Amino acid sequence: MTREEISQAIIDILNDIVPDEDWSALTPEENLRGKLESMDFLDVIMELRKQYGVEVPEKDYGHFATLKGCADYLEPSLASK
Amino acid sequence: MNKPDKERVVITGVGLTAPNGNSLGEFRQNLLNGVSGVKAFETRYFGPTIAGICSFDPLKYQKRKELRIGTRAGSISIYCVHEALADAGIRIGQDVTSDRAGVFIGLTEHGNVETENEIYEISKYGYQTKYWSHYHNPRTVANNPAGEVTVNVGITGPHYTIGAACAAGNLGCVNGVQQILLGEVDVALAGGVSESPGTFGIFAAFNSQNALAHHDDPTKASRPFDKTRNGIVVSEGGAIYVLERLDRAKARGAKIYGEVTGYSYNSDATDMVLPNPVRQAACMRQAIERAGLTPADIHIVNTHATGTPAGDIKECEALRDVFGENCPDTYFNNTKSFIGHCMGAAAALELAGNLASFQDHIVHPTINVDELDPLCMLNNLVLNTPATAGRVDSILNNSFGMLGINCVLVLSKFA
Numbered sequence: 001m002t003r004e005e006i007s008q009a010i011i012d013i014l015n016d017i018v019p020d021e022d023w024s025a026l027t028p029e030e031n032l033r034g035k036l037e038s039m040d041f042l043d044v045i046m047e048l049r050k051q052y053g054v055e056v057p058e059k060d061y062g063h064f065a066t067l068k069g070c071a072d073y074l075e076p077s078l079a080s081k
Numbered sequence: 082m083n084k085p086d087k088e089r090v091v092i093t094g095v096g097l098t099a100p101n102g103n104s105l106g107e108f109r110q111n112l113l114n115g116v117s118g119v120k121a122f123e124t125r126y127f128g129p130t131i132a133g134i135c136s137f138d139p140l141k142y143q144k145r146k147e148l149r150i151g152t153r154a155g156s157i158s159i160y161c162v163h164e165a166l167a168d169a170g171i172r173i174g175q176d177v178t179s180d181r182a183g184v185f186i187g188l189t190e191h192g193n194v195e196t197e198n199e200i201y202e203i204s205k206y207g208y209q210t211k212y213w214s215h216y217h218n219p220r221t222v223a224n225n226p227a228g229e230v231t232v233n234v235g236i237t238g239p240h241y242t243i244g245a246a247c248a249a250g251n252l253g254c255v256n257g258v259q260q261i262l263l264g265e266v267d268v269a270l271a272g273g274v275s276e277s278p279g280t281f282g283i284f285a286a287f288n289s290q291n292a293l294a295h296h297d298d299p300t301k302a303s304r305p306f307d308k309t310r311n312g313i314v315v316s317e318g319g320a321i322y323v324l325e326r327l328d329r330a331k332a333r334g335a336k337i338y339g340e341v342t343g344y345s346y347n348s349d350a351t352d353m354v355l356p357n358p359v360r361q362a363a364c365m366r367q368a369i370e371r372a373g374l375t376p377a378d379i380h381i382v383n384t385h386a387t388g389t390p391a392g393d394i395k396e397c398e399a400l401r402d403v404f405g406e407n408c409p410d411t412y413f414n415n416t417k418s419f420i421g422h423c424m425g426a427a428a429a430l431e432l433a434g435n436l437a438s439f440q441d442h443i444v445h446p447t448i449n450v451d452e453l454d455p456l457c458m459l460n461n462l463v464l465n466t467p468a469t470a471g472r473v474d475s476i477l478n479n480s481f482g483m484l485g486i487n488c489v490l491v492l493s494k495f496a
Contacts, residue, residue, distance in 0.1 A: 019145040039150070042215045050212060 001078045003071050009078075010070045013047045028068035052078060086328035090258045091495055092338040093330050094169025094323030096161040097433050100133030100316050100420045104164065105433060111419065112434045112445040113467050117300035118420045119314050124281045125201065127288075131299040132278040133316025133421035143233065152195060152220050153276035153317070155229030157426075158186055161321035162230050162270050169323035169335060171268060173234055176333070183266035184227040184240040185256040186321070187249025187273035189424035189482070191242065192221035194279035226274055238266050246482025247385070248346070249273045250320065250428030251490045255344045257324045267329060272429035274319035283315050290354070292389050294421075303422075304449035305386035305393050305415045306457040306464075313387045314421030320429035327495075338436050342475070342493040343372025349485025356392055358399035361487055365403045365477065368489040372475065377408045379491070380470050381444055383431050384415045385479040386457075387422050394456045396479065401459065412461045412470055415447035428480035432492065438473045439494040 001009070007028075014023045014032075017040050036044070044064065048054040054077050056064075063073035095105045100118025102108030111118070122132035139148055139156040142163045148156060162184065166173065173179050199217050206212040219225065227240040239260065245252040250273030257271025277283050287293035294312040296302035303314040330337055345367035349357035369376055382400065386393040404411050416431040417423075423430050438444060446463040453464065461468075475493045 017146070017149070019149070039215060040146075046212070046214070050206070 001081050003075055006071050006074050006078050007067055009052070010067060013044055013051075016047070017043045026067055029066050031065055032067070033065060048074070052081060054078065086331065087326050088262065089327040089340055090261050090324050091327050091330050091340045092322045092492070093325050093335040094165040094171065095320065095338065095433055095436065096164030096166070096168060097318070097320040097430060098135040098137040098157060098160055099318045099423065099430050100135055103135065103137040105168070105436070108434055109437050112416065113443060115446070115448050115465070116419070117303070117448070119299045119302055119316070121299050122278065124278065124284055125197070127281045127284045130284050131294065131296070131302050131314055133314060133318065133423065134278060135318055147233065150216050151229050152225055153279050154188070154191060154226040154274050157274045157276065157317065157319035158226040158230050158321065159233045161272065161274065161319040162234060165270060165321045165323045171323060173236055177268045179235055180237040181267040182236045183238040183260055183269050184230045184236060185243065185253050185260060185269060185271040186227045187243045187245055187251070187253030187425050187429065188226065189246050189249055189275055189277060190244070191223055191225060193282055194276050195220040197280050197282065230270070245488065246484060246486050247422065247424055247427055248480040248482040248486045248488035249425040250430065250432070251344070251478060251480040251488040252346060254322060254324070254341065254429060254490060255346065255488065257322065258341050258344070261324055261326055267325065269324040270321050271324055272319065272321040273425040273427070275317050275424035275426040277424045278315050278317050287313055287315065294388055301449050303388050303418050303420070305384070305388045305418050305447055306454055306462065307450045308452040308454045310388045310390060310393065310454070312389055316421035316423045318420065318423035318426040318430050320426055320433045322429070337495040339439060339492040340495045341490065343368040343370070343374070343491035344489065345371065346486070346488040349487070351485055354483050356395045356481055357485055358395045358402065360485065361396060361399035361479070361481055362402045364487040364489045365399065365479065368477065368491050372491040372493065374475055374491065376404045377410065379408070379411050379475050379477045380473045381435055381438055381476045382411060382413045383435055383476065383478045384413055385428075385481045386415050387417055393454070396481070397457045397459055406460070408460070410471060412444045412463050412468060413459045414444055414463045416445070418447045418449050428478055428488070428490070432476070432478045432490065435476050438470070438476065442470045442473050444468045444470050
């Protein structure tokens with residue numbers, strides 16, 4: 001997956017998890033925690049596990065604060081997928 | 082009744098969803114017009130069957146995320162509560178402080194749907210439990226449907242559910258009445274809900290018990306008292322009442338549907354599934370006595386009958402014992418013949434379908450009786466088309482459930 005595809009995959013997951021939010025204008029540096037409750041965030045982790053086979057240990061959750069952070073963290077794992 | 086107004090509890094609002102109607106008016110009209118809500122249905126593992134499914138729009142009162150993380154029982158409850166509050170003209174936080182309102186919802190079961198869904202989900206991943214949802218616990222705690230209501234509506238008073246098998250709709254109402262009379266709340270949102278068609282297990286279990294209804298025409302499948310009845314139609318639904326003390330209802334000029342004048346609940350202590358007509362009759366008698374009435378004062382008896390060969394006969398035995406030959410003005414009907422068995426919602430919905438009779442004196446029928454089972458013969462059993470009663474002052478609503486739980490409610494016209 002390219003970096004753009006990874007970012008789009010994250011946005012698709014966010015759309016499913018919090019469908020009432022408008023995620024189309026999400027900027028790479030915007031803090032996701034303002035729009036995601038803790039249980040929502042666990043859904044993001046679960047969907048990455050289900051859809052892409054990616055395991056994110058709890059100690060790495062901090063990387064998921066922004067869309068850019070997500071892409072940075074996931075790029076090495078998903079580059080070959 | 083000589084009780085002071087502050088010791089009398091009345092219904093001032095109704096919110097419901099049934100397989101044949103999403104409002105009190107639509108539901109009543111379909112009961113008078115003979116319109117069934119039972120349709121063909123297919124469920125995981127079990128395959129094609131029939132069921133009563135509701136068509137209300139959950140997005141009327143919930144966000145899409147709430148629907149994703151919540152339960153069907155929660156959605157049904159939320160819809161019914163909003164509709165009931167609007168009907169009563171009560172705004173939480175304005176017409177009643179949020180901590181003086183409470184939610185008391187009867188359930189036949191809860192958590193089966195969610196657990197089956199999760200097991201199905203992890204089956205896609207080799208049954209690895211790391212794919213099990215973190216929402217499973219809040220979805221399956223027994224207070225879930227009532228709790229979802231409080232979160233959605235902003236009610237900070239008490240909430241809980243009442244597990245009472247198929248007597249739950251009545252027992253939910255009874256709990257609401259009791260919480261008001263105890264002074265715990267000023268407004269009780271009480272009744273029952275069911276999401277049961279969401280679990281294949283209930284269909285499979287009734288089928289294994291030879292108690293699941295089947296018929297080429299789904300609308301004819303639920304046929305209490307008919308000679309060819311062959312079981313239960315599993316349905317979902319909900320009915321929630323706004324209950325208030327009479328003095329409060331009068332003070333705000335509320336519309337009053339009726340007064341809960343009597344109720345009773347007891348146990349058979351005899352069998353896991355087979356009903357006990359002696360205990361059913363005792364329950365009816367106590368409810369009537371507590372209402373300060375005699376059986377002859379009851380003008381409509383809404384029967385519990387579910388369409389099982391044995392259960393209908395047992396209830397009719399109990400009814401003949403209580404009402405005998407000296408109740409010429411008592412009519413008997415059945416609502417499950419239209420909507421199937423709405424489980425935890427059944428009693429609450431069935432009561433709602435009869436409320437209008439206080440005004441129009443029309444008794445909705447029990448449909449699908451082509452040949453009455455002689456063992457289900459009752460005087461004034463209203464078959465297939467509505468009847469007109471001379472007067473309707475009190476309605477007795479029967480509900481009985483597995484493990485021998487019985488709950489009977491008497492509602493009287495408010496004059």
